Amino acid sequence: MRAYWTLTWRELGAYFLSLTGYIIIAASLFLTGLSFIDLLDRLRGEAMPAPLTEIYFNTWWFPMIVVLATPVITMRLFAQEKFSGTFETLMTTPVSDLQVVLAKFSAALVFYIVLWLPLVGCVLLVRHYSNDQSAFDSGIMGSTFLGIILLGGLLVSLGCCASALTRSQVAAAMMGLAFGFSVLLLGFLADKTATHASWQAQVLACFAIFEQMRDFARGMVDTQAVVLMVSLTLFFLFVNLRIIESRRWK
Amino acid sequence: MxxxxxxxxxxxxxxxxxxxxxxxxxxxxxxxxxxxxxxxxxxxxxxxxxxxxxxxxxxxxxxxxxxxxxxxxxxxxxxxxxxxxxxxxxxxxxxxxxxxxxxxxxxxxxxxxxxxxxxxxxxxxxxxxxxxxxxxxxxxxxxxxxxxxxxxxxxxxxxxxxxxxxxxxxxxxxxxxxxxxxxxxxxxxxxxxxxxxxxxxxxxxxxxxxxxxxxxxxxxxMSGHSQVIAEIAAPQADLEECWMQMGEIEHFDISPAQGDYFRCALTPRDGLDLRPLIFELARSRGWILRELTRNRHSLEDIFVQLTKPESEEE
The missing domain is CATH 3.40.50.300 (P-loop containing nucleotide triphosphate hydrolases)
Incomplete structure (x- = not known):
């Protein structure tokens, strides 16, 4: 456990002590700021009964930030260590492969959560200036963040796999982006086939992960979505572990 | 360990x-x-x-x-x-x-x-x-x-x-x-x-x-390849006769050195150390022995010798 915490702290430190970390924070703050302007524009129009978070979710910004930010966060995790050779010094210390994978995943997820904190500020600003106390409902905010974390967990675990597959950070980021967009496109495909009653359409609907986020933004926690996202995350962490272990396969 | x-x-x-x-x-x-x-x-x-x-x-x-x-x-x-x-x-x-x-x-x-x-x-x-x-x-x-x-x-x-x-x-x-x-x-x-x-x-x-x-x-x-160098003041013919009679020596080479001395490069058989024998010989014959050394191989020589590609050895 000591090794896990040490590694997690080190990984988090690497984000907050490096220029890359602050560039990611600045870029995502910029996108969140733009999305906030978009949100305010929409609010200026006719009154909408939907919660603020759902309106936000209906903009393009949400999937864009998630899909763009996660591969950039995860690209360095393994690829950089492999490139610089520190992976060898890491794997020859008495830490298990599982500890390494979990520590890197946890650090990336925490950093991802930190990226989303300005959203809370945006919603609080709306409440402050609109004098509408219902604009910030802690329940809805909680479920939205749960959705953001679950979705982030899945994409971060995918990004970790991508990073573990290569020595090049650029290649890792590209793979991560491709994974992220595939997940996003699955949602579109499901949307197109939503009217079909075939089993294929139903399966697709299950994997329309971004669509399932809409319920979270509405304040609804759907256990089916939670189970799906947690299991997919665990599956990709397992794949990641196998990739790391593969160097020891004879 | x-x-x-x-x-x-x-x-x-x-x-x-x-x-x-x-x-x-x-x-x-x-x-x-x-x-x-x-x-x-x-x-x-x-x-x-x-x-x-x-x-x-x-x-x-x-x-x-x-x-x-x-x-x-x-x-x-x-x-x-x-x-x-x-x-x-x-x-x-x-x-x-x-x-x-x-x-x-x-x-x-x-x-x-x-x-x-x-x-x-x-x-x-x-x-x-x-x-x-x-x-x-x-x-x-x-x-x-x-x-x-x-x-x-x-x-x-x-x-x-x-x-x-x-x-x-x-x-x-x-x-x-x-x-x-x-x-x-x-x-x-x-x-x-x-x-x-x-x-x-x-x-x-x-x-x-x-x-x-x-x-x-x-x-x-490596000693099979190492030589003993002896600089001795003695008639060349005596030296040649001696080295030929000594069974421990596989090969020898005599060249004149400064003064009355001859420089003998002696290759031993089976990696033997010839130095005590040569010293004894010089003493018994009353020859003056000015130098007696064995070429020690540096690790570099050993390394080069052992890692020489086979084609080069031939």
Whole structure:
């Protein structure tokens, strides 16, 4: 456990002590700021009964930030260590492969959560200036963040796999982006086939992960979505572990 | 401390090491020598549990490196080739991170970091960022890292590569200083350095062991090629007759030297040391003996001789 915490702290430190970390924070703050302007524009129009978070979710910004930010966060995790050779010094210390994978995943997820904190500020600003106390409902905010974390967990675990597959950070980021967009496109495909009653359409609907986020933004926690996202995350962490272990396969 | 038996490592389409067997006893400093691509780093990576062996047995402190990997890693301090470090961290912070990673408790890690920083001469640069340090200091950080958890066995892959002579001397002193408390396996192709540091050598060439012995043992191995030089003041005909009659001499060569002296280069049979015989002979015949030396091979000669491609030998 000591090794896990040490590694997690080190990984988090690497984000907050490096220029890359602050560039990611600045870029995502910029996108969140733009999305906030978009949100305010929409609010200026006719009154909408939907919660603020759902309106936000209906903009393009949400999937864009998630899909763009996660591969950039995860690209360095393994690829950089492999490139610089520190992976060898890491794997020859008495830490298990599982500890390494979990520590890197946890650090990336925490950093991802930190990226989303300005959203809370945006919603609080709306409440402050609109004098509408219902604009910030802690329940809805909680479920939205749960959705953001679950979705982030899945994409971060995918990004970790991508990073573990290569020595090049650029290649890792590209793979991560491709994974992220595939997940996003699955949602579109499901949307197109939503009217079909075939089993294929139903399966697709299950994997329309971004669509399932809409319920979270509405304040609804759907256990089916939670189970799906947690299991997919665990599956990709397992794949990641196998990739790391593969160097020891004879 | 280390037992390697019939170790073979194959990468796709290439055998990096083949049937390598050697032992390292507790407290020894053993040099793993060989030209580039001989399989030194691969052997060390297998010992450090980073790569699996394709076949063969590797035990460190009685534990199998594959099955008891984590336990073996606890007992090993490993410094890979090129000494990779985190350039964004400060020296002290890095060593503390590594100590904690290697399972040391907070207080112990603090004490150990202080100790190894002093041992490796890093106290003054503790707060500096690793990326801004000179190569010599970075090398010392790597060594301090390998030492921080007080491992029984140190595996150092080319610890002096790219250092200037003063830095090489400092690292050498450091390694020699560890001899009493640690077992050290060090790879290098800087031969004078190995000669000064190690008690024993394992010489690898193209993935196979060419020789594994103490420096004296290697000398003996090479002594078939070594000559004794004697400068003697005596009639040339007497000298020739003597050398021809001595069964211990395989081949001789006499050339006139300064004054009345003749310079005799004598090649012994079966690696014998001819010097006492020649001294006795000179004494009994009343010859004046001005010089009597045996050409000792430097490790470099041995290395070149043993790692010469076969075509060149012919």
């Amino acid at each position: 280390i037992e390697v038996a019939n170790l073979t490592k194959r990468f796709a389409g290439r055998t990096a090491i083949s049937n390598v067997s050697f032992e390292v006893k507790r407290g020894e400093i053993v040099g793993l020598l060989g030209p580039n691509g001989a399989g030194k780093s691969t052997t060390m990576r297998i010992l450090a549990c980073y790569l699996p062996a394709s076949s063969g047995m590797v035990h460190v402190a009685g534990l199998d490196v594959f099955r008891d990997s984590v336990e073996v890693r606890r007992r090993i301090g490993y410094m890979p080739e090129n000494n990779p470090l985190h350039p964004d961290m400060r020296v002290r912070e890095y060593l503390k991170f590594r100590a904690r990673l290697k399972g040391l408790r907070r207080r112990t890690s603090r004490e150990r970091v202080d100790t190894v920083m002093e041992q490796c001469g890093l106290t003054e640069v503790g707060k500096r960022i690793i990326g801004q340090l000179s190569k010599g200091f970075r090398q010392r950080v790597g060594l301090a890292d390998a030492l921080v958890h007080e491992p029984e066995l140190l595996i150092l892959d080319e610890p002096t590569i790219g250092l200037d002579p003063n830095q090489i001397r400092a690292v050498r002193q450091l390694i020699k200083g560890l001899a009493n408390s640690h077992t050290v396996l060090v790879s290098t192709h800087i031969l004078p350095e190995a000669e000064m540091t190690c008690n024993r050598f394992v010489l690898l060439y193209e993935g196979r062991i060419q020789a594994a012995d103490t420096p004296d043992g290697l000398q003996r191995l």
